[in-house]
Amino acid sequence: MTRLLVTGGAGFIGSNFVHHVIRNTDYSVTVLDALTYAGNIASLDGLPMDRFAFVHGSIGDAELVDSLVAAADAVVHFAAETHNDNSLSDPSPFLTTNLLGTFTLLETCRRRNVRFHHVSTDEVFGDLALDDADRFTETTPYNPSSPYSSTKAGSDLLVRAWVRSFGLDATISNCSNNYGPFQHVEKFIPRQVTNVLSGIRPKLYGDGLNVRDWIHADDHSSAVLAVLEHGRSGETYLIGADGERSNKDVIEWVLELLGHPRDAYDHVADRPGHDRRYAIDPTKLRDELGWRPRFVDFEAGLAATIQWYQDNRTWWEPTKDATELRYAAQSR
Secondary structure, eight states, X not given: OOEEXXXXXXXXXXXXXXXXXXXXXXXXXXXXXXXXXXXXXXXXXXXXXXXXXXXXXXXXOHHHHHHHHTXXXXXXXXXXXXXXXXXXXXXXHHIIIIIIIHHHXXXXXXXXXXXXXXXXXXXXXXXXXXXXXXXXXXXXXXXXXXXXXXXXXXXXXXHHHHHHHHOOOEEEEEEOOEESTTOOTTSHHHHHHHHHHTTOOOEEETTSOOEEEOEEHHHHHHHXXXXXXXXXXXXEXXXXXXXXXXXXXXXXXXXXXXXXXXXXXXXXXXXXTOOOBOXXXXXXXXXXXXXXXXXXXXXXXXXXXXXXXXXXXXXXXXXXXXXXXXXXXXXX
16 A cells, blocks of 8 residues: 545645655655635645645546546545534535545445545534543444534445445544644634734633543544554544543633733633533554554643644634634624
């Protein structure tokens, strides 16, 4: 396996994965990305052109997908519409990309007999109570809460069906919330960081006690690579780094690390159907594949991420104003 096709490779997690693969393997990588508002070709700057190629296009374009899959040894599928807020405003793109786009890739990989890895989210499981000691496992029933998580759950089930019905060589990974470089400013951590850097007070949904299980995007990348190379066909692996933190704790850490009072933020109306807690049990991944996270100190990883946004204003500033105008229209 030396040639990878990475869908959504100009997005946040996809671009981190591409950089990780180029740094740590001798694979060549072709990225297929539609460059929607969340994709940024600048996230792929500096990659060696003898091992990297970019194709602008949609995963729903069956002819284009077929030509790219035919030249690949494996497909790693990151491409997705991902933001809960956007799915609440207009669910239709989520069905088109997350369901129909995944179907196109699955059919092509089946026809071409190409290895397929599907990157998914822990949000397909719904949420846990704040006082619940349980964590999500590979056998947790699906209970999605939003149009986004529902379409991701649907895409997971499509993969499972293609494995069972057609014998497709495929794996799935469900990961917790990512942070790190190249994340769009609409997402929670970069929005708060860039708010502070722009002189805007950060915004916290509701009481801020919602808990997320944070993992650095480079750790997610190393886990996906481990599953791709060593995971058992037909299996699902949960990816997490024991990083549970409340949104309130995170926003206060951001403010403190940037030299502001910890309470210098505003509460805004909560998101409809806002999940309370996510938590991943990565035992299967760690025991079976020997994977371990590198960024085990969340606060240190957060500090490094803040520094990246301080050093890369030209990457995020062009999209900041439009993002905040959209949130303002939603009173968020």
